[in-house]
Amino acid sequence: MNDPQHTTHEPEVHEQPRSVQDVADDVVARVLARAGTALQDGGTVHSAYDGDQLDLEERTSLRRVGGLSTELEDVTEVEYRQLRLERVVLVGVWGTGTAEDAEISLRELAALAETAGSQVLDGVIQRRRTPDPGTYLGSGKAAELAMLVAAVGADTVVVDGELAPSQRRALEDIVRVKVVDRTALILDIFAQHAKSREGKAQVELAQLEYLLPRLRGWGESMSRQAGGQVGGAGAGMGSRGPGETKIELDRRRIRNRMAKLRREIAAMEPARVTKRASRRRNAIPSVAIAGYTNAGKSSLLNRLTNAGVLVENALFATLDPTVRRAETTDGRVYTLADTVGFVRALPHQLVEAFRSTLEEVADADLILHVVDASHPDPEGQIAAVRHVFADIPGAMDVPEIIVLNKADRASDEAIARLRSREVHSVVVSAHTGEGIAELQALVADQLPRPGVAVDVVVPYDRGDLVSRVHEHGDIDHEEHTADGTALRARVDEALAAELEAAAVARA
Numbered sequence: 169m170n171d172p173q174h175t176t177h178e179p180e181v182h183e184q185p186r187s188v189q190d191v192a193d194d195v196v197a198r199v200l201a202r203a204g205t206a207l208q209d210g211g212t213v214h215s216a217y218d219g220d221q222l223d224l225e226e227r228t229s230l231r232r233v234g235g236l237s238t239e240l241e242d243v244t245e246v247e248y249r250q251l252r253l254e255r256v257v258l259v260g261v262w263g264t265g266t267a268e269d270a271e272i273s274l275r276e277l278a279a280l281a282e283t284a285g286s287q288v289l290d291g292v293i294q295r296r297r298t299p300d301p302g303t304y305l306g307s308g309k310a311a312e313l314a315m316l317v318a319a320v321g322a323d324t325v326v327v328d329g330e331l332a333p334s335q336r337r338a339l340e341d342i343v344r345v346k347v348v349d350r351t352a353l354i355l356d357i358f359a360q361h362a363k364s365r366e367g368k369a370q371v372e373l374a375q376l377e378y379l380l381p382r383l384r385g386w387g388e389s390m391s392r393q394a395g396g397q398v399g400g401a402g403a404g405m406g407s408r409g410p411g412e413t414k415i416e417l418d419r420r421r422i423r424n425r426m427a428k429l430r431r432e433i434a435a436m437e438p439a440r441v442t443k444r445a446s447r448r449r450n451a452i453p454s455v456a457i458a459g460y461t462n463a464g465k466s467s468l469l470n471r472l473t474n475a476g477v478l479v480e481n482a483l484f485a486t487l488d489p490t491v492r493r494a495e496t497t498d499g500r501v502y503t504l505a506d507t508v509g510f511v512r513a514l515p516h517q518l519v520e521a522f523r524s525t526l527e528e529v530a531d532a533d534l535i536l537h538v539v540d541a542s543h544p545d546p547e548g549q550i551a552a553v554r555h556v557f558a559d560i561p562g563a564m565d566v567p568e569i570i571v572l573n574k575a576d577r578a579s580d581e582a583i584a585r586l587r588s589r590e591v592h593s594v595v596v597s598a599h600t601g602e603g604i605a606e607l608q609a610l611v612a613d614q615l616p617r618p619g620v621a622v623d624v625v626v627p628y629d630r631g632d633l634v635s636r637v638h639e640h641g642d643i644d645h646e647e648h649t650a651d652g653t654a655l656r657a658r659v660d661e662a663l664a665a666e667l668e669a670a671a672v673a674r675a
């Protein structure tokens with residue numbers, strides 16, 4: 169019987185001087201063998217184990233190759249990016265929809281895999297009503313996939329769906345390389361792109377949530393692969409995994425870590441909420457830019473504000489919400505927030521994790537829903553984004569303008585089709601500037617105008633109030649009189665009260 173905690177992870181004997189990569193491979197293998205539990209998602213292998221089990225050499229190697237996080241309370245995590253997916257084959261199962269839908273989804277998976285840093289060698293689609301409960305693909309197709317993987321020299325298979333732990337194990341047994349699902353891939357991209365402390369904490373929480381139910385699976389799979397054993401999925405597999413006590417211990421540690429992350433995120437939230445509340449108090453209208461990943465949200469933000477936000481032809485270049493100041497054509501100030509890109513089947517762990525960020529959308533006065541009109545399936549992308557909106561309380565009530573972007577590249581038919589479906593739409597190109605003036609006019613028109621009409625003379629020593637009316641109000645008439653600045657304007661209630669209080673009494 170195998171002793172799962174001490175399987176055959178013996179480091180190989182190398183005659184040649186070994187690279188950092190080789191040393192790291194050995195160290196990670198040793199750590200994983202000892203930990204008995206490895207968690208792997210996308211390009212990252214996490215291992216939960218007691219930090220003090222590591223010797224100095226191991227710690228140093230791990231730090232050099234991947235980053236060893238020792239800040240965790242009672243668990244140390246190895247993040248080992250050198251194991252990132254490099255040469256991948258994609259697999260999709262399509263039960264409903266057309267062949268074209270399947271193609272589009274697989275093409276998107278390819279873009280995701282490339283964003284994660286891998287080279288896509290090939291893609292396979294199997295048409296079957298539902299994925300096979302055992303191996304995801306039917307057995308014939310799985311065997312075919314194994315041959316393809318071997319022929320092209322792939323090191324990873326990425327599945328266009330979410331796999332049950334047992335399905336992933338069974339498929340790994342057949343194809344004999346690492347199998348990763350779409351959720352893990354997206355989580356990995358998010359992990360690579362998160363920059364702020366809050367963003368990082370949110371992604372880690374989402375990753376742990378994904379990993380928790382998969383704990384047992386990873387331990388088994390890694391040890392079996394390393395030991396070169398291949399067997400069918402099914403009963404008895406559990407006996408090769410780490411012992412129950414070990415799994416329970418790891419689960420508890422991960423839950424502790426998750427609780428800590430939740431506390432940290434909760435502690436970071438007030439700052440953002442306060443900022444948002446202060447924008448509200450000052451009645452600065454807000455516009456949120458939302459849309460499918462790669463639609464051109466950051467490019468549009470730059471067009472509208474000259475903000476210099478990173479634009480990348482990669483998915484999810486923007487993770488942390490960026491809020492910028494912008495001005496309507498008639499001179500009113502508003503805030504413009506870029507939000508995280510949406511994607512079909514955004515993992516629910518991420519929707520949860522980014523809920524507070526997505527609330528920017530629900531809180532806005534107007535949503536600019538940016539659409540890549542040159543994409544083969546813009547309708548599908550619009551639907552996917554609205555699907556997420558439906559999940560955020562209040563988001564569906566915010567007025568939305570569909571911004572059909574990339575007009576420089578889109579076909580006339582596509583634009584005409586989208587225009588007829590989406591009445592509140594405008595055609596633009598963030599690249600050429602086409603349609604931007606029209607969009608700005610629409611924004612000016614749709615943003616709520618301040619509500620209270622005032623007719624006051626503001627004494628000259630209260631120039632600050634006059635400036636605020638210029639910035640946030642809507643001025644009908646302004647005149648300099650002997651007593652002060654006479655203003656007829658519409659402003660929000662708070663400013664109206666201040667103006668009335670400061671106004672010079674008129675005879």
Ligand SMILES: Nc1nc2c(ncn2[C@@H]2O[C@H](COP(=O)(O)OP(=O)(O)OP(=O)(O)O)[C@@H](O)[C@H]2O)c(=O)[nH]1
Nearest residue numbers: 462463464465466467480481484485486509598599
């Ligand atoms: N041809 C063309 N390309 C555009 C236009 N707007 C954006 N792009 C390109 O589309 C790609 C994605 O643009 P981004 O602005 O980063 O898209 P995003 O929606 O912010 O992307 P995420 O952060 O991934 O959600 C980049 O390569 C841009 O140069 C446009 O009007 N025309």
